[in-house]
Amino acid sequence: xxxxxxxxxxxxxxxxxxxxxxxxxxxxxxxxxxxxxxxxxxxxxxxxxxxxxxxxxxxxxxxxxxxxxxxxxxxxxxxxxxxxxxxxxxxxxxxxxxxxxxxxxxxx
Amino acid sequence: xxxxxxxxxxxxxxxxxxxxxxxxxxxxxxxxxxxxxxxxxxxxxxxxxxxxxxxxxxxxxxxxxxxxxxxxxxxxxxxxxxxxxxxxxxxxxxxxxxxxxxxxxxxxxxxxxx
Numbered sequence: 076x077x078x079x080x081x082x083x084x085x086x087x088x089x090x091x092x093x094x095x096x097x098x099x100x101x102x103x104x105x106x107x108x109x110x111x112x113x114x115x116x117x118x119x120x121x122x123x124x125x126x127x128x129x130x131x132x133x134x135x136x137x138x139x140x141x142x143x144x145x146x147x148x149x150x151x152x153x154x155x156x157x158x159x160x161x162x163x164x165x166x167x168x169x170x171x172x173x174x175x176x177x178x179x180x181x182x183x
Numbered sequence: 184x185x186x187x188x189x190x191x192x193x194x195x196x197x198x199x200x201x202x203x204x205x206x207x208x209x210x211x212x213x214x215x216x217x218x219x220x221x222x223x224x225x226x227x228x229x230x231x232x233x234x235x236x237x238x239x240x241x242x243x244x245x246x247x248x249x250x251x252x253x254x255x256x257x258x259x260x261x262x263x264x265x266x267x268x269x270x271x272x273x274x275x276x277x278x279x280x281x282x283x284x285x286x287x288x289x290x291x292x293x294x295x296x297x
Contacts, residue, residue, distance in 0.1 A: 100219030117275065117289060117290045118288045119288075120285055123285050129225070170231070171277075171286055173227075
């Protein structure tokens with residue numbers, strides 16, 4: 076079975092903290108690894124990673140892929156309450172296979 | 184990116200009835216997909232909506248229960264048929280402009296079956 080595993084399942088931090096979210100996957104038919112933020116219903120696209128070792132950044136968020144060790148991390152620095160959400164990673168083969176997500180709660 | 188809208192945004196339905204969810208993309212896209220997200224769980228792909236032909240269903244999902252249409256490159260519908268409380272979920276459509284490009288999601292439809 077093709078699996079995407081995220082850790083931790085949930086995380087509670089205070090504003091200003093830095094968090095690292097983890098995503099590991101199986102190598103079968105791998106094309107890309109995507110990260111999404113889901114606040115209410117719709118997942119919002121964050122990053123698409125295809126090449127190993129190249130960091131992608133958007134403001135306080137950054138992500139990198141390690142195709143040798145089969146994992147990706149999503150970093151959020153100086154967290155804000157608006158970062159509270161479920162963060163989903165998904166492996167793209169001929170379809171998207173989602174992990175179970177990491178629920179991040181940021182308190183003032 | 185693609186701008187995707189869904190209707191309805193939410194509905195409460197009676198057991199045994201059917202609901203059709205519409206998905207509209209602001210421009211032509213290659214691929215459209217339908218997902219289900221049950222309470223507390225991640226997204227599960229129901230099917231790929233193919234333009235002009237029958238949808239491709241994932242294991243555990245069948246056409247009789249989830250008929251899908253895709254009459255053109257910007258529009259698709261998903262029907263949840265003969266509903267039961269177990270069908271209570273968020274249903275999401277997504278689209279890719281190019282094959283294996285980034286998938287963008289619609290705002291979702293929250294369905295509650297009583």
